Amino acid sequence: MKDINERDNGDVRERPEVCEEGIVRLSEIGDKIPKIEGVSTGIEGLDELFFKTEWEKKKPFRVSLGGIPRYSVMNLTGVSDTGKSLMVEQYAIKQAGKGEKVVFITVESPAAFVAMGMKERAKVMGVEEEKIDENIIFIDVASHTRLREDLPSLLATLAHVIKTYKIHHTIIDSITGLYEHKEMMARVIVRRVFNFLKKWYQTALLVSQKRSGHELMSAEAAGGYAVGHIVDGTMVLYKETIDSSYKERLYGLPIGEIVRLFRIDGCRLTGHDTYIHVMEITEKGLVKIGPSLLELLQQRTRTKSKKKLIQ
Numbered sequence: 001m002k003d004i005n006e007r008d009n010g011d012v013r014e015r016p017e018v019c020e021e022g023i024v025r026l027s028e029i030g031d032k033i034p035k036i037e038g039v040s041t042g043i044e045g046l047d048e049l050f051f052k053t054e055w056e057k058k059k060p061f062r063v064s065l066g067g068i069p070r071y072s073v074m075n076l077t078g079v080s081d082t083g084k085s086l087m088v089e090q091y092a093i094k095q096a097g098k099g100e101k102v103v104f105i106t107v108e109s110p111a112a113f114v115a116m117g118m119k120e121r122a123k124v125m126g127v128e129e130e131k132i133d134e135n136i137i138f139i140d141v142a143s144h145t146r147l148r149e150d151l152p153s154l155l156a157t158l159a160h161v162i163k164t165y166k167i168h169h170t171i172i173d174s175i176t177g178l179y180e181h182k183e184m185m186a187r188v189i190v191r192r193v194f195n196f197l198k199k200w201y202q203t204a205l206l207v208s209q210k211r212s213g214h215e216l217m218s219a220e221a222a223g224g225y226a227v228g229h230i231v232d233g234t235m236v237l238y239k240e241t242i243d244s245s246y247k248e249r250l251y252g253l254p255i256g257e258i259v260r261l262f263r264i265d266g267c268r269l270t271g272h273d274t275y276i277h278v279m280e281i282t283e284k285g286l287v288k289i290g291p292s293l294l295e296l297l298q299q300r301t302r303t304k305s306k307k308k309l310i311q
């Protein structure tokens with residue numbers, strides 16, 4: 001009779017073993033269970049889009065979380081030039097301004113160039129330069145190919161930085177840069193990075209690039225839906241050219257204008273707004289999330305009916 005451990009091709013595999021340390025009663029998890037709280041992002045109009053439920057006299061109430069969930073690993077995706085880097089830089093500056101340590105893994109641009117933009121943005125956000133000098137640490141993958149090619153070395157470097165500087169926030173711009181020439185590996189790489197960030201209780205933002213063929217408002221990105229499936233949540237940025245009278249009416253903007261849009265595609269840790277919102281990049285390079293298209297439409301209908309009343 002065939003040994004249960006023997007594979008069809010005759011290879012003998014190891015006897016399956018019970019992994020005792022992988023078994024834990026819920027009651028024993030104790031203080032490893034993170035408290036649901038919000039991390040303010042420094043991006044106007046974003047924090048109130050996440051919410052949690054609070055109970056009063058056995059009645060549930062929806063309250064704003066005041067930011068993205070702490071310890072969440074969030075994906076920020078969109079085609080080129082939609083404001084992904086600006087958003088994560090704004091987030092980094094905000095945390096540094098609060099005195100919290102941030103590690104910024106820059107894969108697309110060398111650290112010096114990112115630092116240049118951040119110093120500008122910190123001024124606009126009213127955060128002292130000393131704070132960002134003190135609290136933002138770069139891992140410059142863009143200038144060190146070994147870190148791009150060798151994930152274990154990157155994770156070892158990240159572990160070293162997290163321990164040495166007591167880091168609470170990790171940003172990767174972009175995670176796509178770690179598998180852009182081997183998209184088949186996307187799932188494996190994202191899974192390893194995600195597990196690592198969870199193990200170290202990081203609140204993390206992973207930027208991922210959308211390819212032009214991808215559905216613009218979905219969580220799909222380079223590497224397919226791998227990123228969106230693995231991470232805790234996805235925020236999608238996109239921009240559209242006003243090229244029809246329908247879009248002119250919908251967005252209230254003239255033909256030829258660009259409208260920037262934002263949507264939270266999902267978040268498994270807390271409740272969140274699901275509407276499409278207009279988004280703005282100010283002249284000074286700050287990202288702001290505006291009203292939802294629904295609110296805009298309601299505003300416009302109200303103004304119209306007011307005008308009618310006056311006439």
Ligand SMILES: Nc1ncnc2c1ncn2[C@@H]1O[C@H](COP(=O)(O)OP(=O)(O)OP(=O)(O)O)[C@@H](O)[C@H]1O
Pocket residue numbers: 078079080081082083084085086087108120209281282283284285286
């Ligand atoms: N300092 C700035 N001041 C004003 N606008 C800026 C500034 N920096 C960037 N922008 C505007 O924001 C847009 C988006 O910039 P950002 O670098 O965040 O895009 P991205 O989504 O990260 O693009 P990519 O995928 O190519 O990295 C730019 O096209 C530019 O119009």
Ligand SMILES: [Mg+2]
Pocket residue numbers: 084085086108173
């Ligand atoms: Mg970018």
